[in-house]
Amino acid sequence: MSESINISKKQSGNPKREISRQRILAAGAELLASHGIAGVHTNGIAQAAGVGVGTFYTHFPDKYALQAELVAQGLAALQDALSRAHREAESEPLEAQVRATVSAFVDFAHDQPAVYRVIFSASDATARAGRASTAFSPRAMEHRLSELQRAGQLDSDLDVGVAARLFNAGQGQILLWWLATPDPPPRERLIQTLVQLHPAVACRR
Amino acid sequence: MSESINISKKQSGNPKREISRQRILAAGAELLASHGIAGVHTNGIAQAAGVGVGTFYTHFPDKYALQAELVAQGLAALQDALSRAHREAESEPLEAQVRATVSAFVDFAHDQPAVYRVIFSASDATARAGRASTAFSPRAMEHRLSELQRAGQLDSDLDVGVAARLFNAGQGQILLWWLATPDPPPRERLIQTLVQLHPAVACRR
Amino acid sequence: MSESINISKKQSGNPKREISRQRILAAGAELLASHGIAGVHTNGIAQAAGVGVGTFYTHFPDKYALQAELVAQGLAALQDALSRAHREAESEPLEAQVRATVSAFVDFAHDQPAVYRVIFSASDATARAGRASTAFSPRAMEHRLSELQRAGQLDSDLDVGVAARLFNAGQGQILLWWLATPDPPPRERLIQTLVQLHPAVACRR
Amino acid sequence: MSESINISKKQSGNPKREISRQRILAAGAELLASHGIAGVHTNGIAQAAGVGVGTFYTHFPDKYALQAELVAQGLAALQDALSRAHREAESEPLEAQVRATVSAFVDFAHDQPAVYRVIFSASDATARAGRASTAFSPRAMEHRLSELQRAGQLDSDLDVGVAARLFNAGQGQILLWWLATPDPPPRERLIQTLVQLHPAVACRR
DNA sequence: AATGAATGAGATTTCATTCAT
DNA sequence: TATGAATGAAATCTCATTCAT
Numbered sequence: 001m002s003e004s005i006n007i008s009k010k011q012s013g014n015p016k017r018e019i020s021r022q023r024i025l026a027a028g029a030e031l032l033a034s035h036g037i038a039g040v041h042t043n044g045i046a047q048a049a050g051v052g053v054g055t056f057y058t059h060f061p062d063k064y065a066l067q068a069e070l071v072a073q074g075l076a077a078l079q080d081a082l083s084r085a086h087r088e089a090e091s092e093p094l095e096a097q098v099r100a101t102v103s104a105f106v107d108f109a110h111d112q113p114a115v116y117r118v119i120f121s122a123s124d125a126t127a128r129a130g131r132a133s134t135a136f137s138p139r140a141m142e143h144r145l146s147e148l149q150r151a152g153q154l155d156s157d158l159d160v161g162v163a164a165r166l167f168n169a170g171q172g173q174i175l176l177w178w179l180a181t182p183d184p185p186p187r188e189r190l191i192q193t194l195v196q197l198h199p200a201v202a203c204r205r
Numbered sequence: 206m207s208e209s210i211n212i213s214k215k216q217s218g219n220p221k222r223e224i225s226r227q228r229i230l231a232a233g234a235e236l237l238a239s240h241g242i243a244g245v246h247t248n249g250i251a252q253a254a255g256v257g258v259g260t261f262y263t264h265f266p267d268k269y270a271l272q273a274e275l276v277a278q279g280l281a282a283l284q285d286a287l288s289r290a291h292r293e294a295e296s297e298p299l300e301a302q303v304r305a306t307v308s309a310f311v312d313f314a315h316d317q318p319a320v321y322r323v324i325f326s327a328s329d330a331t332a333r334a335g336r337a338s339t340a341f342s343p344r345a346m347e348h349r350l351s352e353l354q355r356a357g358q359l360d361s362d363l364d365v366g367v368a369a370r371l372f373n374a375g376q377g378q379i380l381l382w383w384l385a386t387p388d389p390p391p392r393e394r395l396i397q398t399l400v401q402l403h404p405a406v407a408c409r410r
Numbered sequence: 411m412s413e414s415i416n417i418s419k420k421q422s423g424n425p426k427r428e429i430s431r432q433r434i435l436a437a438g439a440e441l442l443a444s445h446g447i448a449g450v451h452t453n454g455i456a457q458a459a460g461v462g463v464g465t466f467y468t469h470f471p472d473k474y475a476l477q478a479e480l481v482a483q484g485l486a487a488l489q490d491a492l493s494r495a496h497r498e499a500e501s502e503p504l505e506a507q508v509r510a511t512v513s514a515f516v517d518f519a520h521d522q523p524a525v526y527r528v529i530f531s532a533s534d535a536t537a538r539a540g541r542a543s544t545a546f547s548p549r550a551m552e553h554r555l556s557e558l559q560r561a562g563q564l565d566s567d568l569d570v571g572v573a574a575r576l577f578n579a580g581q582g583q584i585l586l587w588w589l590a591t592p593d594p595p596p597r598e599r600l601i602q603t604l605v606q607l608h609p610a611v612a613c614r615r
Numbered sequence: 616m617s618e619s620i621n622i623s624k625k626q627s628g629n630p631k632r633e634i635s636r637q638r639i640l641a642a643g644a645e646l647l648a649s650h651g652i653a654g655v656h657t658n659g660i661a662q663a664a665g666v667g668v669g670t671f672y673t674h675f676p677d678k679y680a681l682q683a684e685l686v687a688q689g690l691a692a693l694q695d696a697l698s699r700a701h702r703e704a705e706s707e708p709l710e711a712q713v714r715a716t717v718s719a720f721v722d723f724a725h726d727q728p729a730v731y732r733v734i735f736s737a738s739d740a741t742a743r744a745g746r747a748s749t750a751f752s753p754r755a756m757e758h759r760l761s762e763l764q765r766a767g768q769l770d771s772d773l774d775v776g777v778a779a780r781l782f783n784a785g786q787g788q789i790l791l792w793w794l795a796t797p798d799p800p801p802r803e804r805l806i807q808t809l810v811q812l813h814p815a816v817a818c819r820r
Numbered sequence: 821a822a823t824g825a826a827t828g829a830g831a832t833t834t835c836a837t838t839c840a841t
Numbered sequence: 842t843a844t845g846a847a848t849g850a851a852a853t854c855t856c857a858t859t860c861a862t
Binding site: 219221 | 846847849
């Protein structure tokens with residue numbers, strides 16, 4: 001939190017150092033996406049990033065910290081995109097709101113596939129990073145669904161916690177499949193299906 | 206099951222050998238479920254199973270083979286349970302059919318949590334075992350949804366491949382959460398929510 | 411030594427047991443010939459022989475004893491063949507005598523290639539069996555060459571110990587090559603060359 | 616040899632790394648010579664070389680690669696010594712030429728006994744390194760003998776391939792004996808005997 | 821600050837040998 | 842006596858981490 005303290009000389013001000021860091025993050029994202037945390041080695045990351053092994057350790061204490069950083073950054077960016085999408089669609093009807101966030105989600109996966117895969121594949125039982133797939137922000141959605149339910153606009157025997165998590169987890173996983181499958185359905189068709197199956201749309205009263 | 210008519214003495218008919226194998230599988234399931242493939246070591250499995258290190262290697266070439274075996278066996282048992290449930294509900298109305306399979310799925314997870322977690326957590330990007338979470342038999346469900354769609358009983362702009370995978374992946378993940386969360390919703394409420402959000406129910410015409 | 415003492419019940423009288431022993435010796439010869447002592451494992455020998463692992467140990471204390479037995483038996487048979495050949499050619503001229511023993515040697519290699527290869531390849535620096543290639547009976551030949559030298563029929567500045575070992579080692583190795591090479595020279599040509607280069611022939615006065 | 620013009624810093628130009636490598640090669644030669652490939656362990660080599668276990672593996676993938684390297688290097692050095700000897704004696708009479716190469720061979724064995732033993736004992740049936748004992752450069756000698764034979768200076772019913780291999784194999788093995796025997800014949804007497812039994816000398820017309 | 825050679829703890833794997841059946 | 846499952850000591854090998862340059 002008190003990150004701005006203790007900048008001994010120049011910190012992120014050093015351009016060379018920042019380049020190294022970015023190269024490590026990029027190489028790490030790529031490798032983590034395709035081999036998983038267990039299949040990735042610090043030496044390999046350093047080599048792929050074109051820096052020395054020792055350099056890796058001047059930036060991150062270990063590979064898990066790198067993964068955590070990627071997940072944290074990625075999750076923040078994703079949250080950002082979703083919030084913006086939601087905000088912009090605020091005054092539209094419910095289904096359009098849902099479509100806006102789903103679209104933003106799909107676009108994020110499409111635009112940053114490596115980061116996306118790191119976030120949603122990092123769900124090894126041992127993963128130190130929070131389990132994104134089910135844990136990913138179900139709170140906000142759960143809360144929204146609750147409101148709808150109280151307003152009588154959502155099936156009353158739905159458990160909103162379960163519904164939120166079911167959709168989030170499914171959405172997270174399906175995009176991993178969408179990114180990897182050789183002959184994926186078109187973006188619009190994918191989005192349309194996700195929207196239809198979103199609890200707020202599917203179980204609306 | 207009347208295999209025990211003595212198959213020449215060699216073969217896996219040997220009872221001592223079979224006991225070892227079962228002990229290893231049981232210990233492996235437990236450890237894999239809680240630590241993931243990267244966090245378990247052959248030594249640890251052997252110790253937990255109460256056998257020597259070497260014994261492990263007379264049964265499996267390495268820990269990945271053990272994991273694969275557990276996934277394969279577990280998946281077969283799960284398929285079996287689902288098929289049986291579906292068969293028994295064949296003549297009932299659609300929603301009852303869906304409820305039957307969802308219930309069977311939930312019961313499987315509840316009754317064999319370790320195996321369940323191995324199957325649905327083995328989805329490391331590098332997982333050698335087929336990726337259960339999204340890959341888990343979406344074919345059968347996809348086919349069923351197609352029929353409904355052709356019969357005009359399912360929303361026509363739904364991509365059945367996506368719908369099937371979305372539900373399956375979500376269902377697989379949510380049960381991991383249900384098994385692990387400290388204060389889980391009751392079984393009936395969980396099942397009810399899953400049924401309502403099943404594509405065949407949620408998007409029926 | 412006192413082998414005939416302590417025949418507790420029936421020893422080589424048991425035909426089944428003797429069959430096992432022969433199967434182990436045969437399988438062992440084949441495997442040792444093609445993989446060397448370091449590349450052969452007791453389990454593998456037992457399997458190739460079609461007996462249980464434990465059975466191997468009721469016949470030999472370890473694989474080195476098996477090798478030693480094969481080398482000893484083979485060497486005895488070889489010595490026998492050479493002695494017989496020498497005896498039968500005793501009254502013939504020197505070159506015919508040499509030809510007789512060389513022929514016998516070549517025939518032995520040709521007729522029992524596996525045993526031959528075990529004997530003459532067992533020359534790993536660590537081999538427990540005596541190093542056949544240079545050690546193989548150079549005494550007899552050395553003695554014979556000495557006699558010729560004293561009789562003025564052999565070059566006097568030849569070291570007979572070296573000469574005997576040189577020829578024996580060369581002969582032993584060349585037959586390994588002859589057995590293994592895809593397009594070997596015919597037997598007669600091989601023998602003729604060996605005879606010509608035998609010290610007693612090549613350096614005769 | 617003027618490689619030292621600094622090749623970018625990486626590469627084997629690194630002096631520390633090169634020292635490690637040489638220590639491993641030296642320790643490996645000694646151990647392989649006295650215990651054979653089956654009797655040496657990577658741990659032992661590393662310890663004898665005074666480096667860590669891991670260091671061994673940064674230089675060679677396994678102990679067989681070390682052996683192969685030693686054989687390759689040694690064989691190259693030997694070839695070099697023989698070529699030089701032959702070149703320097705080119706204008707001398709045949710017997711002197713033979714004596715020159717035989718002397719060079721003996722000197723090589725005497726000066727680098729460990730390497731010599733590695734090369735000529737590495738002839739386990741499974742040896743991964745080319746079988747030095749019979750395979751050692753018989754081509755050059757074979758060719759030389761062919762010329763003599765065509766020129767009518769060598770017995771015409773000699774198979775030059777066999778003759779070359781016989782002498783080479785015998786020479787290779789006899790020096791192993793010479794290095795190991797407690798009371799070896801003097802160098803001059805050894806060389807004289809080898810020269811006399813060399814095909815080109817022994818069977819000259 | 822960057823580097824990469826060296827390191828060794830620990831994981832994996834092999835295989836000779838034992839022993840209950 | 843024959844068997845082969847079990848065993849664990851010992852070997853192989855990996856890889857995160859350190860540290861001298």
